[in-house]
Amino acid sequence: MNEAPESRGSQDRRTAILEAAWQLIAERGYHHVRVQDVARICGTSTGTIHYYFPGKDDVLREALRYCVDQAFERQGSILRQIDNARKRLLALIEMQLPSGVQIRNEWSIWLQFWSETCLNLDLRPVHNDFYARWMDAVVSIVRRGQRQGIFRDVDPVVFARLLTSATDGAAIKILTGAPGMSVDVMRNMLVSIVDKELALTPSPV
Incomplete structure (x- = not known):
């Protein structure tokens, strides 16, 4: 029972990191985004970013996946109607x-x-x-x-x-x-x- 809010908070932080990372990739390019940039936008530390994603490549690759997944989900919900x-x-x-x-x-x-x-x-x-x-x-x-x-x-x-x-x-x-x-x-x-x-x-x- 006590784990649910903590789990939701953890998922929210992970999502916020991915949101920030994919927006930065779109604007600056894959190889011009630093973990420090993502942390700054999220209002957190690089240590927190690395807690969820061990390395920079992990952050960026998961951000790519996240962006495409979100686009598919949004489009699918519209098309089903x-x-x-x-x-x-x-x-x-x-x-x-x-x-x-x-x-x-x-x-x-x-x-x-x-x-x-x-x-x-x-x-x-x-x-x-x-x-x-x-x-x-x-x-x-x-x-x-x-x-x-x-x-x-x-x-x-x-x-x-x-x-x-x-x-x-x-x-x-x-x-x-x-x-x-x-x-x-x-x-x-x-x-x-x-x-x-x-x-x-x-x-x-």
Whole structure:
């Protein structure tokens, strides 16, 4: 009985550390965040940070996981409220557009996760698990639309590869300032892919 408040307090402190760390990573870059910076934002000591995460790499890697997990949970809670598969897929697309600070920061985390995964084999299982969840979300919606009779009989996995790759590529171009790519262009491109590949008949946006 006496352990519950203490356990909740410990979990709250751990969450506060991860919140601070992922925001700093998004703003400054993975290799420019120090444990001292995280401690300062949390109003605590570096010793407290190391109590929960033995080393700097542990803090940063867990912060990456935390950020992506939070994004999946937020998106999932919204999508579950939408029954129509096309509307659900368009809502998923809308949530991927790097149009606000929160989403742009999450995309910054993704970009850095990719970079670190290229060099660090230990991160690949984590990265691949997240990517499988991203793919599964699209596959599930396509199958839903096929059951509802509003999507064509295409291979959901092949479509998911197409849509996720197009989403990633467009977002990278936006975040890196590539000419000719904007949030509106990205949205129109992805919706066009949905209608071209899935719609029984052309549908309005």
